[in-house]
Amino acid sequence: MTTKYDLIIVGAGPAGLAAAIYAARARLRTLVLDESVAGGQVKTTHKVSNYPGFPEDIKGTDLAKAFATQAERFGATIRRAIEITAHDFSGPVKTIELDEEETVEAPAVIVATGARPRDLGIPGESKYKGRGISYCATCDGAYFEGKDIHVIGGGNSAVEESLFLTRFARSVTIIHQFDHFQAEAATTEEALHNPKIEVIWDSEPRAFTGEGGLQALTIENVKTRKTTDLKTDGVFVFIGYVPRTDLVKGVVALNKWGYVETAEDMSTPVPGLYVAGDIRAKSFRQITTAVADGTIAALAAQKYVKQAVANVAA
């Protein structure tokens, strides 16, 4: 069974849903696909403080739902928890197979698959994933009520989520590879004044160990080369993201960090294929910049689809 759309958007994060709002309002038959629920990284962010229009902090999960509700109000269809089992973006008609059982097609596709949390890639990490190592504070924070935990990283996510984790944990120790945080100044100040938070600077994790579950974390001071074993009840890892480019690998060029290069209008060298949001090569990755990318991609795709329809009619 094949269902036809004017535009298919892969990824229901801020970029994909902003694109869906614009496309649906332009009366394009718009389908949004996501392997999870809507919201991308926003949905597991405990609070968002820098998205314009919300003078008070908003929960990431609420902002994610609002994006989706708005897109659906204008007629976009959002399919959640689907798996793309085959796809072909090279021709004038782009096809996507869903869950090995149905096919959808459209003349234009926007890939807004974003990025996934980066793994540390050190011994013990895969063994203790879900047995003491976590990448989502909102999901797993409550497992660590009254516990002594560690957070790896020093950017916005690491420091923000450490603050959130102090609601549950008895102590939160942040391990950071530099001697200062990369997080926003406001967040940094709050963390450094929180009595439950301690920081170990200039240090990187080297291994996870334990019997059955995670019990200890080995760190190395990058300046003195001294290694230390720390007893831990749990470790949260927030060391950035890697782009999710599985769908476009081999179809478009990736830069040396694995991100997709696009033109200013989010187009790629493949006609009808657009890329928006964190997956794109750019300097800053914020909710606001993802939304901007999605908007531009939808407007450019709209123009392309109208032309494609006119060509077929002619």
Place this chain on the structure above:
Amino acid sequence: MSDHVREITEADYEREVVGAGQPVVLDFFSTECPPCEALAPKFEAVAGQFAGKVRFLKVFRQGNRELATRLGVTGSPTLIFFGPDGRERGERLGGEEIKRTAIKAQVEALIT
């Protein structure tokens, strides 16, 4: 909830999982957990495919802390697979990236 997935509590664990006499897939879930919401329809779809052959159960982590601790579960969602002898088999699946095809592959391994 679907016809193919039942929710249990830790009091039911010995009877429903260990003493099931058939393969079991157990899903630890939490509230305020988008990856858990995302897993639910995939879990139900696979449960429907193996109805009668494999038992699909879910357990609410916040209400069943002792069981989570006993099984060493510290993240949601976590899928644990058990053979007909009640022993854990294969790899646990967890987090946001659980694919329907990955669940299916593990379940197929349980019944062959």
